[in-house]
Amino acid sequence: MSTKSSRLAARLMLSPSVVLLLIWMIVPLVLTLWFSFRRYNLMYPDRQGFNDFGNYTRFVMSSDFGLAVLNTLILVGAVLVITVVLGILIALLIERPMWGQGVVRILVISPFFIMPPVAALIWKNMFFNPTNGLFGEAAKYLGLPPFDFLGQAPLASIILIVSWQWLPFATLILLTALQSLSGEELEAAEMDGAPPVSRFFYIILPHLARSITVVVLIQTIFLLGVFGEILVTTQGGPGSASTTLPYLIFKEISLDKDVGTAAAGGVVAVILANIVAIFLMRAVGKNLDA
Amino acid sequence: MGQITLKAVRKSFGEVHVIPGVDLEIADGEFVVFVGPSGCGKSTLLRLIAGLEDTSAGQIMIDGKDATALPPARRGLAMVFQSYALYPHMTVRKNIAFPLKMAGLSEAEQAKKVDAAAAVLNLTAYLDRRPGQLSGGQRQRVAIGRAIVREPSAFLFDEPLSNLDAALRVTMRQEISELHQTLKTTMIYVTHDQVEAMTMADKIVVLNAGRIEQVGSPLDLYRAPDNLFVAGFIGSPKMNFIEGAEAARHKAHTIGIRPEHIGVGSGNWEGTVLLSEHLGSDSFIKVDVDGIGIINVRAGGELGIHHGNRIRLAPDADKIHRFDQAGKAIR
Numbered sequence: 001m002s003t004k005s006s007r008l009a010a011r012l013m014l015s016p017s018v019v020l021l022l023i024w025m026i027v028p029l030v031l032t033l034w035f036s037f038r039r040y041n042l043m044y045p046d047r048q049g050f051n052d053f054g055n056y057t058r059f060v061m062s063s064d065f066g067l068a069v070l071n072t073l074i075l076v077g078a079v080l081v082i083t084v085v086l087g088i089l090i091a092l093l094i095e096r097p098m099w100g101q102g103v104v105r106i107l108v109i110s111p112f113f114i115m116p117p118v119a120a121l122i123w124k125n126m127f128f129n130p131t132n133g134l135f136g137e138a139a140k141y142l143g144l145p146p147f148d149f150l151g152q153a154p155l156a157s158i159i160l161i162v163s164w165q166w167l168p169f170a171t172l173i174l175l176t177a178l179q180s181l182s183g184e185e186l187e188a189a190e191m192d193g194a195p196p197v198s199r200f201f202y203i204i205l206p207h208l209a210r211s212i213t214v215v216v217l218i219q220t221i222f223l224l225g226v227f228g229e230i231l232v233t234t235q236g237g238p239g240s241a242s243t244t245l246p247y248l249i250f251k252e253i254s255l256d257k258d259v260g261t262a263a264a265g266g267v268v269a270v271i272l273a274n275i276v277a278i279f280l281m282r283a284v285g286k287n288l289d290a
Numbered sequence: 291m292g293q294i295t296l297k298a299v300r301k302s303f304g305e306v307h308v309i310p311g312v313d314l315e316i317a318d319g320e321f322v323v324f325v326g327p328s329g330c331g332k333s334t335l336l337r338l339i340a341g342l343e344d345t346s347a348g349q350i351m352i353d354g355k356d357a358t359a360l361p362p363a364r365r366g367l368a369m370v371f372q373s374y375a376l377y378p379h380m381t382v383r384k385n386i387a388f389p390l391k392m393a394g395l396s397e398a399e400q401a402k403k404v405d406a407a408a409a410v411l412n413l414t415a416y417l418d419r420r421p422g423q424l425s426g427g428q429r430q431r432v433a434i435g436r437a438i439v440r441e442p443s444a445f446l447f448d449e450p451l452s453n454l455d456a457a458l459r460v461t462m463r464q465e466i467s468e469l470h471q472t473l474k475t476t477m478i479y480v481t482h483d484q485v486e487a488m489t490m491a492d493k494i495v496v497l498n499a500g501r502i503e504q505v506g507s508p509l510d511l512y513r514a515p516d517n518l519f520v521a522g523f524i525g526s527p528k529m530n531f532i533e534g535a536e537a538a539r540h541k542a543h544t545i546g547i548r549p550e551h552i553g554v555g556s557g558n559w560e561g562t563v564l565l566s567e568h569l570g571s572d573s574f575i576k577v578d579v580d581g582i583g584i585i586n587v588r589a590g591g592e593l594g595i596h597h598g599n600r601i602r603l604a605p606d607a608d609k610i611h612r613f614d615q616a617g618k619a620i621r
Contacts, residue, residue, distance in 0.1 A: 182373060182375065184371045184372070184373050184375035185375045185376075185377065187342050187362075187369075187371070187375065188369070188371055188375035188376075188377075188436075189377075189388070190342070190361075190362050190363065191340060191342075191362045191363065191367070191368065191369045191389075192363070192388050192389035192392055192436070192440070193363035193389055193392040193393055193440075194363075194388070194392045195363075198392060202377070202388070203377060206377075206379040206380075207378075207379070209379070
């Protein structure tokens with residue numbers, strides 16, 4: 001219950017933080033928009049002034065743009081599928097009572113505590129490296145030629161690393177959802193003659209729908225910006241085979257020192273992220289309604 | 291058909307023997323109520339019959355066939371859970387049709403049976419709603435509907451009314467009794483409420499600490515309880531128990547007299563009224579009887595007895611129950 005004066009007080013109390021957040025958000029956005037319409041290259045400080053949509057056309061027309069967008073979508077989509085499917089399976093597995101459950105659960109979520117570049121470096125040097133890596137050793141032991149993961153399948157390797165990092169998050173969310181499923185509901189289904197597979201598809205999966213939606217939405221936000229893993233492993237290569245949109249923007253500013261085009265790329269990335277978000281909300285957003 | 295026989299059924303969880311050994315015969319078409327205080331193993335016994343728990347030893351026979359090792363779905367029983375256990379993401383129609391769908395019936399057959407069940411249970415108007423949009427009583431009916439469409443050989447009810455308010459509980463109690471009259475199917479009903487047991491059962495099974503204390507019709511148990519536990523559990527308000535000199539006078543260790551079998555006004559017990567509750571139709575009077583102790587009396591309504599009054603009580607000599615040292619009835 002709130003009176004008119006208490007509502008007014010609440011707004012007054014809230015306003016400083018709201019205003020601060022607004023500035024926090026608006027200033028970088030406006031600055032990026034401003035740079036994106038200007039000639040701003042660190043190597044040619046004398047070239048200044050507006051160049052209309054020149055930065056945008058240069059970014060979008062660049063030979064790597066289409067591939068970068070495609071790579072980004074493949075990365076996000078593949079990681080989502082892998083983490084949700086494996087996350088459900090692992091959650092089902094570790095939800096069952098067993099000896100050492102607490103330790104197993106901590107081990108399962110531990111990859112989430114490792115910072116992305118460190119995780120990527122571990123994978124690059126300890127697993128993927130054809131001469132020193134464990135996968136190479138395993139291949140040699142089996143008498144197979146070692147496979148150069150980062151050279152032959154750069155995007156798939158990055159997908160593997162990122163999936164490994166995000167699997168704990170999906171597992172954790174889905175595990176808690178699984179634990180909130182009433183046992184009587186499953187027993188009722190059992191009495192109703194539903195075999196385990198039917199129980200999964202008719203009872204468990206619908207119960208998990210909302211959590212899967214949360215996992216998909218949150219992960220999409222973060223996966224669209226995956227960058228550190230690419231920088232320390234393939235650096236977008238070989239060629240542009242593993243260049244994503246964020247990495248393309250990074251190339252603009254680090255190689256070409258072109259702040260204007262990079263800013264335009266940032267705006268393009270924001271627009272694309274919003275398009276993805278609209279499609280996602282269309283597809284799975286209805287699960288969030290109570 | 292719905293004849294169920296338990297032979298020396300035991301259940302242990304590790305070192306804890308929840309059910310140390312139960313033999314029970316349930317005839318086809320009977321309404322059997324398992325009643326007992328919480329933790330007495332009545333729900334466990336029901337779950338053993340349903341197949342949701344494995345027996346540690348013993349045999350469960352359904353219609354003459356050994357069902358001890360059968361999975362729940364193949365025992366031909368339907369269960370109504372305490373929480374109703376409806377599927378929240380499915381409409382009422384889909385909830386009721388779920389067991390039929392699992393049994394592989396065609397859409398048309400499913401629709402026919404669901405409509406028939408909905409008509410019986412007054413759910414026709416709610417078929418396209420979800421369980422979340424229904425009231426407690428309606429959810430209860432959906433759960434029953436999901437059970438009856440399977441045409442099981444017996445229904446199992448696990449405290450189905452405990453989540454409903456008092457008024458609705460009475461209505462649903464009558465509805466379940468009427469349903470039993472219509473379907474004439476065996477029903478096993480678990481409750482801790484002895485009123486439900488008395489009003490609904492053909493046969494009451496009183497359980498205590500996993501053991502069957504007594505089996506019989508409601509009036510049998512009321513008239514001739516086998517032991518102190520059953521005497522105290524069946525009947526409301528509770529039977530008065532008296533030990534000491536008064537019991538010795540009846541050649542027993544303990545005697546019991548129900549509150550409704552004590553006359554007020556004359557008699558050779560005299561005491562002070564501690565509390566008097568007037569319900570209109572009845573009065574519950576708590577009396578501290580000299581030399582005996584506290585006795586509860588159920589007297590007629592509109593009685594002018596109040597706290598502090600001295601009154602005389604006359605126990606009905608024919609209705610005194612006698613028990614020996616071990617709590618067994620002396621007959």
